[in-house]
Amino acid sequence: MDISSIDISTNIPETMETDTNNEKTIGIIGGLGPEATADFFNRIIRNTPTEKDHLHVIIDNNPKAPNRNPAIAGTGPSPFESFKQSALRLKQAGAELLVMPCNTAHAFKDAIIHNVDTPFIDIVEEATAHIAKHYPTIEKAGLLAVDGCLQTRLYHNALAGWEIETQCLDTRAQHDFMELIYQIKASGVNADIKQTMMSFARSLEDNGAEVIIAGCTEVPLVLSPKDLSIPLIDSTEILATQCVRYARQG
Amino acid sequence: MDISSIDISTNIPETMETDTNNEKTIGIIGGLGPEATADFFNRIIRNTPTEKDHLHVIIDNNPKAPNRNPAIAGTGPSPFESFKQSALRLKQAGAELLVMPCNTAHAFKDAIIHNVDTPFIDIVEEATAHIAKHYPTIEKAGLLAVDGCLQTRLYHNALAGWEIETQCLDTRAQHDFMELIYQIKASGVNADIKQTMMSFARSLEDNGAEVIIAGCTEVPLVLSPKDLSIPLIDSTEILATQCVRYARQG
Known part of the structure; x- marks a missing residue:
């Protein structure tokens, strides 16, 4: 093949996007x-069915947002304005669904839902609805x-909205x-960290918990369903699967 | 130091962002x-020095852009307009440096550099400049x-701009x-794929290559520097390190 003869500038249709469906x-x-x-x-x-189904995803990764934990404790500035700006940036860029892969940050979700009309998929609502749907008899x-x-x-x-009691450490x-x-x-x-995390889960089970909610994005890095004798509710995974489902529904 | 005496709840400015430097x-x-x-x-x-140095990164992940390979072969639509829109979206969202982690897509880089004034870090320029800098005596x-x-x-x-010859398969x-x-x-x-990829690298070496350029993002998934007797030039890794360096220089 003589590659020097190829002219890529001609005869190529100019389409803006191939995104013609309702995703x-x-x-x-x-x-x-x-x-x-x-x-x-x-x-x-990983949750996208096949290669051709991959979704348009816009990420505003802003580690400069004030840390939500000191903000909640009253010892640090609020990330409210930063989350609001992030939501506005994403909407402006074309986002049609918003998510925030951090459980605790949802304490500031008003910054998003009060400032943009883009639908927001709430990790806490999705994880708790998942429990209510898949484990309907659970009390704790x-x-x-x-x-x-x-x-x-x-x-x-x-x-509480699903009449389920919360057992904490x-x-x-x-x-x-x-x-x-x-x-x-x-x-x-490491192995020690895994053992300690498993002992926390066991102590919740000893106090009557029927499922364990991984309500922090670090927990599933250490704990997997096979480490427990009761179901592990991985909020991050539930948010990802729901996010793909809602986006593909159009 | 008695940390219990420190009261960090006072005198905390209400900042929109903690991003006060020139990053x-x-x-x-x-x-x-x-x-x-x-x-x-x-x-x-991974290339960010410490946790507090994490950078603001905006990603426009648009798998709906027409595939660059058929476009170059003249058998598919051009991704030109899609890349242009992506660059405009990112600029509008606040991006101050642009990168495109795909070697072949750089055939359409005019879509970016002719349509936004945001600096564009070119993977091919960075990888080849890296070779010229670190292996100055190389001819092939x-x-x-x-x-x-x-x-x-x-x-x-x-x-060729560095007076280095390219050896292909x-x-x-x-x-x-x-x-x-x-x-x-x-x-x-898998192991078979790795062996085959190593045989390709060896055939380039047998033809006089003094370094192997991983000029496709899939190659470093299979090949690592220790698999070769000559240096592996990982263009993706070079782009990432340069990207962090330029962003931190402000």
């Missing part, structure tokens, strides 16, 4: 942190989540859980 | 394919790249290389 463009409010955003993006890709759900998520009662309130174990999360963020996962 | 926001023209975009995003994260570079990348002579021309091996790339895209990596 929705997904907008991800990310950076909370970047690893969780990259993990969520990978889950969107165990919750592994960071302090800010507990303080704002995101899961407590949503589960006791004060001392919750303190140790927070230490473990910081350890995972700083240096990844 | 630049990175815009990624992605979706070519989504896995390569996710891999590139992970490399940006081996190239593992898809047909569209060869036909448009992206690497041939850039290497022979016609038959190039055909087999394309088959291998489609196999990786469809079903991932």
Whole structure:
């Protein structure tokens, strides 16, 4: 083949996009942190049925947003304005569905839903509706989540709406859980961390929990369904599958 | 130091963003394919020195852009307008540097550089400048790249600018290389694929190549520097490190 003779400038139809169906463009409010955003993006890709179905996804990965945990504790600035700007940027860029792959950040979701009319898929609502649908007889759900998520009662309130009680760790174990999360963020996962995380899940089960909610994006990095004798509710995975489903519904 | 005496709840300015330095926001023209975009995003994260240095990254992952390979072969529509719209969307959203983690797509880079004034970091220019800088005595570079990348002579021309000759696979091996790339895209990596890819690299070396350019985002998924007796030039990794460097320079 003589490649020097190929002129790519001629006879090529000019189409703007091949996106002629009704699929929705997904907008991800990310950076909370970047690893969780990259993990969520990978889950969107993995949950797409075939190569030709891959979705248009716009990601605003902004790790400069003030940390939601100090903000909730009243010891740091609010990320409200930053989330609002992120939602506005994504809408302007063409996002038709918005998601935020961070449970605790949902304490500030008004920044999104009060400022853009783009539908917002709420991770807490999706995870709790998933429990109610798939485990309809459940009375008590165990919750592994960071302090800010507990303080704002995101899961407590949503589960109460389904008449499900929330079982948290006791004060001392919750303190140790927070230490473990910081350890995972700083240096990844090892066998000791996995054992400790499993012991937290077991203590929730001992207190009557019938499922364990991974209510923090770090938990599924350590814990998988086969580590537990009761179901693990992976909120990040549920958000990703629902996100793909809603986007493909058009 | 007695940290219990520190009161951080006062004097905290209400800032919109904590991004007060001169860092630049990175815009990624992605979706070519989504896995390569996710891999590139992970490399940006990994190449960021510490957690507090994470950069604002906006990704337009648009897998609906027409495939660049049929477009170059003259058998499919051009992605030109799609890349232009992606660049405009990212600029509008606040991107201050643009990159496109796909070698072959650079055949259409005019769609970006002729339509936005945002600086564009070119993967081919960065990879070839890297070779010239780190291996200044080299006369011949081996190239593992898809047909569209060869036909448009992206690497041939850039290497010629550094007085380096490009060594490609022979016609038959190039055909087999394309088959291998489609196999990786469809079903991932295995030991046989790795062996075959290594044999392609060795045939380039037998023909005088002094380095091997991974000029396609799938190649580094199979081949690592330790598999070769001569240096592997990972264009994706070079683009990621340069991208972080330029963004942090402000």
